[in-house]
Amino acid sequence: MTVLIAGCGDLGTEVGLRMAAAGHEVVGLRRSPQKLPGEIRGVFADLSVAVPELPEDVDIVVVAIAADTSTEEAYRAAYLNGVKNVLDALERQSIQPQRILFVSSTAVYKDSGGAVVDESTPTEPTRFSGKVLVEAEDLLFSRTRGTATQPISLRLGGIYGPGRTRLIDQVRNGKAVIPAQPRHTNRVHRDDAAAMIVHLTTMEASPDSVYVGVDDHAAEMGDVMRFLAAEMGCPEPPTAAPGDASDAGPGDKRCSNARLRATGFDFTFPTYKEGYRALLAGEGVRHP
Numbered sequence: 001m002t003v004l005i006a007g008c009g010d011l012g013t014e015v016g017l018r019m020a021a022a023g024h025e026v027v028g029l030r031r032s033p034q035k036l037p038g039e040i041r042g043v044f045a046d047l048s049v050a051v052p053e054l055p056e057d058v059d060i061v062v063v064a065i066a067a068d069t070s071t072e073e074a075y076r077a078a079y080l081n082g083v084k085n086v087l088d089a090l091e092r093q094s095i096q097p098q099r100i101l102f103v104s105s106t107a108v109y110k111d112s113g114g115a116v117v118d119e120s121t122p123t124e125p126t127r128f129s130g131k132v133l134v135e136a137e138d139l140l141f142s143r144t145r146g147t148a149t150q151p152i153s154l155r156l157g158g159i160y161g162p163g164r165t166r167l168i169d170q171v172r173n174g175k176a177v178i179p180a181q182p183r184h185t186n187r188v189h190r191d192d193a194a195a196m197i198v199h200l201t202t203m204e205a206s207p208d209s210v211y212v213g214v215d216d217h218a219a220e221m222g223d224v225m226r227f228l229a230a231e232m233g234c235p236e237p238p239t240a241a242p243g244d245a246s247d248a249g250p251g252d253k254r255c256s257n258a259r260l261r262a263t264g265f266d267f268t269f270p271t272y273k274e275g276y277r278a279l280l281a282g283e284g285v286r287h288p
Contacts, residue, residue, distance in 0.1 A: 002027065003201075004058045004097075006047060006086045007065035007078075008036060010163060011103065014194035015062055016040040022198070027055050047082040051089045060201045061086065061100040063140075072128040079136040087143045099201050101152040102140050104133050106186055106212065108155060111251020114184060118256040119210045126251075141209065152200055152207050157214035157255055160272075161190030165279065171228040176237040178222040185221045186214040186255040189275040192267050199265050211260045217271040218254035224272055231280055 003019045005012040008028030013036060016026040020039035029052055033042025045052035047065060063086055067078040083102060090097070107130035108123040123134045137153045144151040160167065170176040188196075196213050225237045269275035 001025070001059045002055055002057050003060045003062065004054060005029065005040070006045070006052075006061060006063045007082060007103075008033075008040065008042070009064065009066055011066075011159065011190060011193060011197075012062065012064035013037065013040065014190060015064065015197045018194055018198045019060075022202075024060075027058075047085050048077040049081065049085075051085045051092065054089050054093055054095060056093065056095065058090075058095050058097050061090070061097045062103070062197055062201065063100065064103045064197075070129070072132065075129055075132040079132050080139065083136045083139050087140070091143075096148050098148075099150045099152060099207070100140065100144065101154055101197055101201050102137060103197070104137055104153045104155045105129070106155050106157050106214065106253070106255050108134050108137070109253055109255070112253040114182075114252045114254060116256050117212070117253045119208070119212055119259050137210075150207060151209055153210045154196060154200065154213045155210065155255075156193055156196075157186035157188045157212075159190050159193055160187055160275065161279065164190060167224065168228055168232075168276070168279065171225055171234055171237060172232055174235070174237075176225050176229075178225050178237050178239040180240045180242045181252075183221050183252045184218045184254050185224060186218050186253070187224075187272050187275070188214050189267075189269040189278075192269055192275075195268070196260065196265060199263065203263060205263065207263070208259065212255050212257055213260060214255045214257050215267060215269065215271055215275070216257065219272055224276075227273060228276060231277065 002025045005016050005028045008030045020026045026040045028036050028040040029045035033044050036042035065078045065082040067074040109117045110124045110126050125131050140151045200207050229236050
């Protein structure tokens with residue numbers, strides 16, 4: 001089976017290594033293919049501006065694009081142009097893969113005031129990031145409707161893991177501030193996110209079109225910061241004053257992974273505690 005990873009960055013590379021270890025041929029598209037490990041055949045492609053040339057026998061496509069910056073222009077170039085150019089390439093070459101998985105985000109959901117959010121929750125984003133991702137999802141679903149290809153949108157929470165230690169660094173250097181208003185954070189370890197992608201694109205049962213990809217525990221941000229401080233022996237971060245600029249942040253929602261769990265998926269890091277402890281112990285990189 002041939003797996004195409006369109007946007008083979010950190011997450012895509014982890015997916016590719018797992019696919020290769022399972023015996024699949026893996027092709028990775030990125031602007032710097034020379035950086036890819038030997039298990040992945042790297043091909044140059046700038047998906048934001050051009051339709052790529054694809055292998056003729058693609059069975060699975062994973063679209064794991066990341067925007068260069070947090071601006072609407074960058075998001076549209078990466079996600080909308082990227083999805084469109086991949087779909088155009090498949091159509092141009094008359095390729096119909098079995099499944100296409102698009103790596104989306106829980107940003108497609110608005111602030112729910114701490115209520116539980118799942119796949120049945122309407123996508124009503126208030127920020128440009130979520131709005132662009134919804135457009136990209138809609139494009140994928142509309143372009144694959146009536147074909148033999150099964151589209152999947154995996155809406156990941158905040159990814160942490162090797163090289164993604166921003167919160168650890170903030171707590172360690174004393175720059176972390178606990179929100180005055182309690183706010184839940186929905187997280188997933190990079191390795192579990194990669195394992196989800198492999199699971200959903202290769203499982204025997206037919207997948208649903210949308211999954212929420214978060215761990216088992218939507219934790220309150222202050223609890224996560226206090227936990228990290230205790231694990232590292234650092235002072236507990238201060239709490240922001242109500243209305244202070246440092247108290248600004250994304251909305252409060254608790255995302256459910258029940259649909260994903262129902263497929264038989266198991267987590268290596270079911271909560272932030274296991275994941276961050278592994279990172280702090282230098283065990284964050286786990287390949288099969």
